[in-house]
Amino acid sequence: xxxxxxxxxxxxxxxxxxxxxxxxxxxxxxxxxxxxxxxxxxxxxxxxxxxxxxxxxxxxxxxxxxxxxxxxxxxxxxxxxxxxxxxxxxxxxxxxxxxxxxxxxxxxxxxxxxxxxxxxxxxxxxxxxxxxxxxxxxxxxxxxxxxxxxxxxxxxxxxxxxxxxxxxxxxxxxxxxxxxxxxxxxxxxxxxxxxxxxxxxxxxxxxxxxxxxxxxxxxxxxxxxxxxxxxxxxxxxxxxxxxxxxxxxxxxxxxxxxxxxxxxxxxxxxxxxxxxxxxxxxxxxxxxxxxxxxxxxxxxxxxxxxxxxxxxxxxxxxxxxxxxxxxxxxxxxxxxxxxxxxxxxxxxxxxxxxxxxxxxxxxxxxxxx
Amino acid sequence: xxxxxxxxxxxxxxxxxxxxxxxxxxxxxxxxxxxxxxxxxxxxxxxxxxxxxxxxxxxxxxxxxxxxxxxxxxxxxxxxxxxxxxxxxxxxxxxxxxxxxxxxxxxxxxxxxxxxxxxxxxxxxxxxxxxxxxxxxxxxxxxxxxxxxxxxxxxxxxxxxxxxxxxxxxxxxxxxxxxxxxxxxxxxxxxxxxxxxxxxxxxxxxxxxxxxxxxxxxxxxxxxxxxxxxxxxxxxxxxxxxxxxxxxxxxxxxxxxxxxxxxxxx
Numbered sequence: 001x002x003x004x005x006x007x008x009x010x011x012x013x014x015x016x017x018x019x020x021x022x023x024x025x026x027x028x029x030x031x032x033x034x035x036x037x038x039x040x041x042x043x044x045x046x047x048x049x050x051x052x053x054x055x056x057x058x059x060x061x062x063x064x065x066x067x068x069x070x071x072x073x074x075x076x077x078x079x080x081x082x083x084x085x086x087x088x089x090x091x092x093x094x095x096x097x098x099x100x101x102x103x104x105x106x107x108x109x110x111x112x113x114x115x116x117x118x119x120x121x122x123x124x125x126x127x128x129x130x131x132x133x134x135x136x137x138x139x140x141x142x143x144x145x146x147x148x149x150x151x152x153x154x155x156x157x158x159x160x161x162x163x164x165x166x167x168x169x170x171x172x173x174x175x176x177x178x179x180x181x182x183x184x185x186x187x188x189x190x191x192x193x194x195x196x197x198x199x200x201x202x203x204x205x206x207x208x209x210x211x212x213x214x215x216x217x218x219x220x221x222x223x224x225x226x227x228x229x230x231x232x233x234x235x236x237x238x239x240x241x242x243x244x245x246x247x248x249x250x251x252x253x254x255x256x257x258x259x260x261x262x263x264x265x266x267x268x269x270x271x272x273x274x275x276x277x278x279x280x281x282x283x284x285x286x287x288x289x290x291x292x293x294x295x296x297x298x299x300x301x302x303x304x305x306x307x308x309x310x311x312x313x314x315x316x317x318x319x320x321x322x323x324x325x326x327x328x329x330x331x332x333x334x335x336x337x338x339x340x341x342x343x344x345x346x347x348x349x350x351x352x353x354x355x356x357x358x359x360x361x362x363x364x365x366x367x368x369x
Numbered sequence: 370x371x372x373x374x375x376x377x378x379x380x381x382x383x384x385x386x387x388x389x390x391x392x393x394x395x396x397x398x399x400x401x402x403x404x405x406x407x408x409x410x411x412x413x414x415x416x417x418x419x420x421x422x423x424x425x426x427x428x429x430x431x432x433x434x435x436x437x438x439x440x441x442x443x444x445x446x447x448x449x450x451x452x453x454x455x456x457x458x459x460x461x462x463x464x465x466x467x468x469x470x471x472x473x474x475x476x477x478x479x480x481x482x483x484x485x486x487x488x489x490x491x492x493x494x495x496x497x498x499x500x501x502x503x504x505x506x507x508x509x510x511x512x513x514x515x516x517x518x519x520x521x522x523x524x525x526x527x528x529x530x531x532x533x534x535x536x537x538x539x540x541x542x543x544x545x546x547x548x549x550x551x552x553x554x555x556x557x558x559x560x561x562x563x564x565x566x567x568x569x570x571x572x573x574x575x576x577x578x579x580x581x582x583x584x585x586x587x588x589x590x591x592x593x594x595x596x597x598x599x600x601x602x603x604x605x606x607x608x609x610x611x612x613x614x615x616x617x618x619x620x621x622x623x624x625x626x627x628x629x630x631x632x633x634x635x
Binding site: 024028032054055056080083086087088091092333334335336 | 472473488490491492495498499502503505506517518519535537538565568569570571
């Protein structure tokens with residue numbers, strides 16, 4: 001590791017301090033210690049016996065010199081160290097800038113303000129983006145040859161077909177759980193058969209579409225944001241614009257159309273899987289025969305319940321596609337920004353889907369549909 | 370120093386012997402030798418695909434060569450010994466082509482990362498002062514310290530990359546195309562920065578470049594990579610006279626002539 005740094009009064013004149021050893025980053029802790037124990041005054045510092053000096057050492061030598069009431073300019077060093085000492089002297093003697101960071105109450109208020117402003121902008125941007133997409137959709141529909149079918153089909157596969165196992169598995173499980181919980185309560189009244197009504201209404205009206213939308217919000221909105229975000233930071237989207245192409249038409253519409261087609265289909269499958277989950281529990285542990293389950297469902301569940309549920313699917317598809325793409329466009333170059341935007345897109349889509357679902361439930365209830 | 374060259378001029382900072390690198394069937398280096406003496410700036414040139422970056426990555430132990438022996442500052446760079454590796458890592462600074470700054474940290478925090486990692490015992494105010502020192506040494510204005518890499522221009526990002534590479538006061542600096550993507554004025558200023566830092570801090574610089582002006586203005590020696598090895602590693606005047614089609618094309622093509630005239634060498 002080399003010779004440790006030291007500084008002590010020289011033999012000839014005790015007022016002159018003689019620095020020796022290696023003044024380097026490796027010994028920084030020891031050098032700080034030396035500065036701590038420095039005398040208050042000294043006439044001169046002799047640095048000619050410093051065997052190695054790096055910029056850290058030079059800076060600490062400057063600190064030491066200041067501490068004993070001298071400047072780095074007065075310190076003699078070996079000629080080989082002279083340029084380093086000179087440039088460090090220039091740098092260290094420039095007054096330091098204010099390094100205070102405001103971490104207090106004002107900063108907290110400021111952050112709250114920024115957050116509110118951000119959210120407000122997000123809402124405005126989403127409305128604007130919705131309008132822009134609608135406008136582009138109408139333009140493209142007038143000239144259907146402009147629809148990118150390859151892209152649409154590709155996204156239909158990746159957001160729809162690939163999600164089928166996941167969506168069906170989850171809704172099957174939830175269907176079974178709902179049937180089980182319902183049965184536990186209804187058994188006290190000897191009304192286990194009402195489990196069929198419960199599962200049927202719950203899945204057709206609410207759970208089928210809601211669970212599908214939440215799964216896709218996590219799976220698809222995040223993917224859209226990451227894809228477009230990576231393109232944004234790679235300047236691909238700027239390239240699309242300068243080539244005279246429309247990024248909305250090229251990137252957003254295929255994703256939007258794919259989701260508009262696939263989300264209702266997935267919802268239908270989710271409803272079936274949920275009902276089958278209920279059926280499995282009913283048959284397995286409630287002693288309701290499959291025939292009875294189906295007959296009961298046929299008697300009590302109206303087709304209206306199905307329409308109520310499936311009518312929400314396109315709305316949710318629009319929400320997921322638009323937020324996913326919009327957040328992607330807002331990525332700003334860095335890897336961190338992609339992560340932030342992806343999180344934000346998942347959080348926004350899930351919250352908005354649930355809020356819209358609650359509002360729709362109120363509406364349908366009031367309308368008696 | 371264990372690695373003293375036979376002619377005894379200066380101890381070697383980097384000594385590569387018999388290096389072989391290949392990707393599948395594609396052989397990039399075969400029996401490659403390279404010497405970099407302490408305190409000099411060596412410019413490494415070569416056409417695309419001659420493995421300049423692969424050579425640098427091998428010396429930095431970012432990739433294991435198929436064969437060969439690499440010594441960095443007298444230490445076996447391929448050794449598995451953690452202590453030896455650490456000694457080499459603390460003594461090398463690298464500027465990657467695009468800066469490779471951590472995008473989630475400010476410039477000052479970027480510079481402080483290696484300091485905090487290798488010297489956790491240092492007090493925060495010293496780390497701060499050291500970071501500011503490096504930022505100023507690399508010629509950045511003070512207000513850049515609090516900025517994030519995305520808020521800096523390309524040239525400033527490279528300077529910030531240099532500041533981080535210098536954080537541990539390394540003896541050896543690796544630069545991967547430092548002037549690529551800079552305007553000529555910015556590139557010239559960057560060349561001078563490298564020269565200045567090399568002289569004040571006594572650095573040894575391993576510099577990959579395509580920039581003829583950089584070669585003419587700041588490099589002590591030039592190593593030419595071609596035909597899977599280092600063709601010649603010598604002062605520029607000698608290299609320019611070397612009889613090899615690529616070398617002749619490179620130094621005596623229109624751009625090479627212009628750069629030579631501009632500096633009045635050769």
